[in-house]
Amino acid sequence: MKEDLEKTDVLIIGSGPAGYTAAIYAARADMKPVVIQGLQPGGQLTTTTDVDNYPGYKDGITGPEMMEDFKAQAERFGTDTRWGMVTKVDFSERPFKVEVDEKDTILAETVIIATGASAKWLGMEDEKRLNGYGVSACATCDGFFYKGKEVVVVGAGDTAAEEATYLAKMCTKVTMLVRRDKMRASKAMQHRVFNTENLEVLFNQNTKSINGEPGVVGVESVTAVNNITNEETVIPASGFFVAIGHKPNSDLFKGQLEMDDNGYLIIEPGTSKTKIPGVFAAGDIADHVYRQAVTSAGTGCMAALDAERFLADQE
Secondary structure, three states: OHHHOEEEEEEEEOOOHHHHHHHHHHHHOOOOOEEEOOOOOOHHHHHOOEEOOOOOOOOOEEHHHHHHHHHHHHHHOOOEEEOOOEEEEEOOOOOEEEEEOOOEEEEEEEEEEOOOEEEOOOOOHHHHHOEOOOEEOOHHHHHHHHOOOEEEEEOOOHHHHHHHHHHHOOOOEEEEEOOOOOOOOOHHHHHHHHOOOOEEEEOOEEEEEEEEEOOOOEEEEEEEEEOOOOOEEEEEOOEEEEOOOEEEOOHHHOOOOOEOOOOOEOOOOOOOEOOOOOEEEOHHHHOOOOOOHHHHHHHHHHHHHHHHHHHHHHO
16 A cells, blocks of 8 residues: 555655745755645745845845745755645654645655744734734844834733843833733843833733724724723834744644643754654744744754755665
């Protein structure tokens, strides 16, 4: 039966900066990679309007355009890019079995996992309506666009505190909305927050609405409501940053690969290697610290080189 199934040396799951960079390197090494694009072809960057911090794009570029460039470059070297969703994997033996769309099975000598992580959102319609027009889940990605402006950050943990203090360096005012009566961030991070002059923390606050219209103006203000007194506050803001965490897209690999408590894949330090020889991880699926396009691309390169060396050792 195995003889009837499609075979490939390198199967890449995911099509963000990590996946496409892995494909570029694998294709140039004549490994004929197959990329399964996943539920969100191009990854998180397809939801980002302007990207100004990726080297080589001196005038900036939109996220979707940049990912089309990545894809075109990978395909120029012979990458087989396919629509589809990986629905099942079996890493118990090589070649690995990878099921696509619950019907097609591919046998892969190596697998590079680049499924990324998804930002957690509040679940408001305004978030979707104004995403890319003032609503963001990454201050280090988009903060520059709000230099000299007022912004709102939602969250209470270390990520929210870090993003708020980062934004405070370039924005005239940052307002943090915290749902409870205290922050969850570490004492050190709270100390930084409370000692930042242009950063104000409002406790017991829920976001009622993000006000503005998609287009040139975008977000204009945020309406918060005190969850104890029901008092509403309208906060002038040009940016609304959601900093309540990320969820790695790793459910597919539970029970087969090692993960930390939050679901990020565990790799051998300094490599892209998982505990299973021949299975590699790149990008945000294994990175809860940096989560940048450029770092994801770097680990995609590492994964392709690791896969190439692994296959060479098998010969």
